[in-house]
Amino acid sequence: MLKVVKFGGSSLASGENFAKVKNIINADKSRAVVVVSAPGKRFSGDTKVTDLLYILHAHIKYNAPFDDVFEKVAERYKEIAASCSLKQDIDSELNTIKANLNKKTSVDYIVSRGEYLNAKLMAEYLGFTFVDSADWLIFDYNGKVNFDNSYENLAAIVAKNKKIVVPGFYGSMPDGSVKTFSRGGSDITGAIAAAAIDADMYENWTDVSGIMAVDPRIVANPRPIEKVTFAELRELSYMGAEVLHEETVFPVRSKNIPLYIKNTNDMTAPGTLVMESFDETEAEKKSHFITGISGKKHYSIITIAKNRMNEELGYIRKTLEVFEKLGISIEHIPSSIDSFSIIVASADIEPHLHELITRINEKVAPDSIKIANDISLIAIVGRKLASNIGISGKIFTALGNNDINIRVIEQGADELNIIVGVDDKDYSKTIKVLYNLSEVEE
Ligand code: ASP
Numbered sequence: 001m002l003k004v005v006k007f008g009g010s011s012l013a014s015g016e017n018f019a020k021v022k023n024i025i026n027a028d029k030s031r032a033v034v035v036v037s038a039p040g041k042r043f044s045g046d047t048k049v050t051d052l053l054y055i056l057h058a059h060i061k062y063n064a065p066f067d068d069v070f071e072k073v074a075e076r077y078k079e080i081a082a083s084c085s086l087k088q089d090i091d092s093e094l095n096t097i098k099a100n101l102n103k104k105t106s107v108d109y110i111v112s113r114g115e116y117l118n119a120k121l122m123a124e125y126l127g128f129t130f131v132d133s134a135d136w137l138i139f140d141y142n143g144k145v146n147f148d149n150s151y152e153n154l155a156a157i158v159a160k161n162k163k164i165v166v167p168g169f170y171g172s173m174p175d176g177s178v179k180t181f182s183r184g185g186s187d188i189t190g191a192i193a194a195a196a197i198d199a200d201m202y203e204n205w206t207d208v209s210g211i212m213a214v215d216p217r218i219v220a221n222p223r224p225i226e227k228v229t230f231a232e233l234r235e236l237s238y239m240g241a242e243v244l245h246e247e248t249v250f251p252v253r254s255k256n257i258p259l260y261i262k263n264t265n266d267m268t269a270p271g272t273l274v275m276e277s278f279d280e281t282e283a284e285k286k287s288h289f290i291t292g293i294s295g296k297k298h299y300s301i302i303t304i305a306k307n308r309m310n311e312e313l314g315y316i317r318k319t320l321e322v323f324e325k326l327g328i329s330i331e332h333i334p335s336s337i338d339s340f341s342i343i344v345a346s347a348d349i350e351p352h353l354h355e356l357i358t359r360i361n362e363k364v365a366p367d368s369i370k371i372a373n374d375i376s377l378i379a380i381v382g383r384k385l386a387s388n389i390g391i392s393g394k395i396f397t398a399l400g401n402n403d404i405n406i407r408v409i410e411q412g413a414d415e416l417n418i419i420v421g422v423d424d425k426d427y428s429k430t431i432k433v434l435y436n437l438s439e440v441e442e
Contacts, residue, residue, distance in 0.1 A: 009040025015083025
């Protein structure tokens with residue numbers, strides 16, 4: 001058994017957190033490859049080291065004195081080193097970094113130092129070997145990860161060093177320069193590491209007990225999702241659930257490696273297990289037919305009507321081409337015989353509205369174009385929706401009983417989710433009603 005374990009910034013913010021991490025690693029000998037983020041916030045109002053490093057870069061870029069910001073970063077590491085009684089010469093590491101700072105230093109190099117230094121400290125603390133991610137995680141010139149090379153590199157390293165700590169968030173370009181992922185990218189590093197060594201599990205340790213069935217800002221103390229498939233997770237995150245960096249899933253899914261989201265502050269909490277599929281008993285199939293609910297506000301519905309539209313071949317395609325040419329991505333296209341609607345994020349059409357309407361008129365000459373704004377889309381996601389009959393009925397009855405006007409209904413043929421469109425003003429209420437429904441139906 002071999003596990004890759006990634007710890008997020010809030011799990012590594014202080015010496016006290018480092019101790020919790022060590023406990024977790026020591027509790028299971030198969031936790032052999034450890035991926036770390038930079039130190040996060042220790043308390044509300046604190047600043048993440050990565051944010052400090054972006055600020056540091058801005059100071060250098062605009063010729064502002066940067067000693068104070070650098071010192072703030074340095075203090076974070078010194079504090080951890082002191083509280084964990086580490087022996088390494090952290091001052092010389094910091095001096096080397098400081099000596100490298102000038103107007104030409106890339107932002108990627110600067111911000112990557114957050115993970116680099118934390119991995120150095122964690123490696124000593126655990127007694128594991130430090131492996132710089134610039135030495136194995138390789139990007140191509142187009143900025144995409146070179147998976148084959150990266151997998152080969154890490155597999156060779158792990159064959160020699162059984163227990164390692166690697167910094168998350170960055171790798172290197174073919175010319176050796178440092179390149180980072182977008183924010184939150186240490187999740188991806190962990191997934192790539194797991195895929196590289198064909199790990200049996202990728203554990204992602206964070207500060208919550210897994211993914212919640214619904215946004216806790218809308219429903220207090222919601223149920224954590226114990227099991228979710230990769231496909232469900234994709235639906236939930238696409239529709240707004242903030243879980244992992246969205247590129248995390250691909251490397252582990254392609255190698256069928258289970259992903260386990262766990263809480264550093266509550267080791268024994270069940271967390272959330274993500275897999276391709278689950279063997280479930282009949283009783284399990286009946287409980288929690290909704291895996292989770294997520295949603296986003298601020299969509300627009302553009303409804304295009306033309307008498308006898310159904311007789312005009314290619315009418316919808318021609319209309320969609322207008323959106324495509326303007327670079328507007330489309331979410332859904334509910335249709336009827338002589339009209340159809342196009343649902344898009346309002347922010348995407350706002351800059352092009354005039355142009356869009358003019359071009360649609362020119363291209364397909366509809367009888368009318370109507371636009372409704374302030375629409376929320378809410379996704380009810382569940383692999384069990386397909387095997388439980390009557391769920392849509394229950395959903396629509398519950399919404400109707402609560403005076404919620406459903407503006408749009410969509411269900412994919414794979415029955416993995418049902419999307420309802422409601423007015424933005426009904427957003428939270430709709431999510432609450434749907435969540436309560438899924439809890440009552442146990
Ligand atoms: N430290 C980086 C960030 O704050 C990357 C990460 O934590 O995943 O975005």
